[in-house]
Amino acid sequence: MIRTVQTWLARLTLGVSAILIAWVTLFILYGVGSRYFLGSSPIWFDELARYVIIGAAMIGVGAVWVDGGHMRVSVLENRVPDAIRKTVVLYQWLLTLTLAGGMTWFSYKYVGQVGFFKTPGLQVSRSVPVTLMPIGFGLLFVLALLNGPKALKQPKIEVDP
């Protein structure tokens, strides 16, 4: 059950991240088109595109962790006795939970601190884009918690058929 929830949450967040990247590509193309064919593009275009990319990156952080996609070196981990390996894996998990939890809390507090400022282009509260930080690290915390102290996946090597 927990495994299923984790898998689906990871798939969902990575899917959202992929859709955001597709959307921002179209959005930038529209910006280029409107600049050349309509004479100008709104000043908030770049800012919105930037926040969407940050959103895509942050929302996917947890899913990428589940997928073993974050860069890491696993040479030593694979060459130590099983007992040490289990301790290392437990440490990795606890560290991930602590850091993700801490960063979620810090960035949540930071969202409140920047609420009075407005973004230059969109003229929305700066809290809006900054909220992507606690969301991203929060998802990492939840997905790591659901994962339990299991060994991280080995980095994938993509091989062409």
Next chain:
Amino acid sequence: MIATMLGVMLIHVLLGVPLFLSLMVTAVVGFSFVGFDQMARIMPQQAFGGIDVFSLMAIPLFILAGNLMNNGQMTPRLLQFADRLVGHLRGGLGHVNVTASVFFAGVNGSAVADTSALGTLLIPGMRKAGFPGTYAAGLTAASSLIGPIVPPSIFMILYASITGTSVGSLFLGGILPGIALGAAFMGMNVLYARLYKVEKNQRRAKLREIACAAYVALPALIAPVIIVAGIVLGIVTPTESGALTVAYVLIWGLWSKNLSVRDAWVSLRETAVLTSAVFVIIAISSIVSWQLAYADAPAAFVGLLQPFAESPVLTLIAISCVTFITGMFMEEVSALFLLTPIILPVAQIAGVDPVHLGIVMTLNITIALITPPMGACVFVAAAVGKVDIARLFVAIWPFIAVALTVLLIIIMVPGLTTWLPSRLM
């Protein structure tokens, strides 16, 4: 402070902790010197500020364009074209490997993707031709270093975002060094082909055959032209150039039926994975970078390199030594992010051109992709080539020596990096 932070970082990297988390622990330890009371405010502020940079937006778009090209069966076409051009020479597959890397570099700025894609197709063939597996895997890993030097280059976009240097100038500045690196590896392959007694095994292709292969590979070959021309002519920004390249590859792929909607979705997901992985490292590196600035590391570094300040060449050699050693033990994106703000003032004092520095830094950081103990391209080459990693890390040193020689030449001849930008920008 810096030594403690470096030690903590290294221990966590060796423990297999993902690099962004290793950097985060390092940042937490750094706050024990800076003051824990600042941690709750500075960490999210610097992390968000680090990725809230316009020029970084180009990165996911170039990654997506490269993924679409890969999934759109572009690699075999480029390989066939390279084979027609140089496959008839002695040690032909080695030359094909290097030449294909030059072409591949214009499609995908990732050295790891280059190693994976070309290694799978070429290492078994090179073994059959008579090259030892370690040499075949080593050449595949080493020639993939051309990827981040020839435009588009993710490392150059990162450098530009930190220093404010023109991405177009950096892209142009990377063309000649990329070709020089390719030529150096081909020269090395000539010597090794003789050493291993690898015979010529195919006839020279006729001009018509080369032209046919070029026509088939044309959609991939003109992608870098679109990228560079668009930026250099001032028609589009690097980010817009990335989006246009994505549109071009997608439309061509779907129209020619080399790319399905499913392939496009897979490419998007792969891009999302890499974007998250890179951006979170940049975000957390920004915290550590702030701490280093707080500790006045740039000033200390300037003081350290003061004796070399009279000579740009000596300054760049000293900078390269620091970058090379750092790159051996640190992931490339974080190394570039942490070192550039420290190194830039030193280079400015010595009168080094920012474009020249950018190419030197990029090449240095790129060479780290094949150095032990963390060279990502070596790991991938060992995996796809089914070669023992320990033996490959021994066999890779001649390739590192060649790459360092090219680096030295580039340092001593700044015109290699500055001539094209000065002519075209």
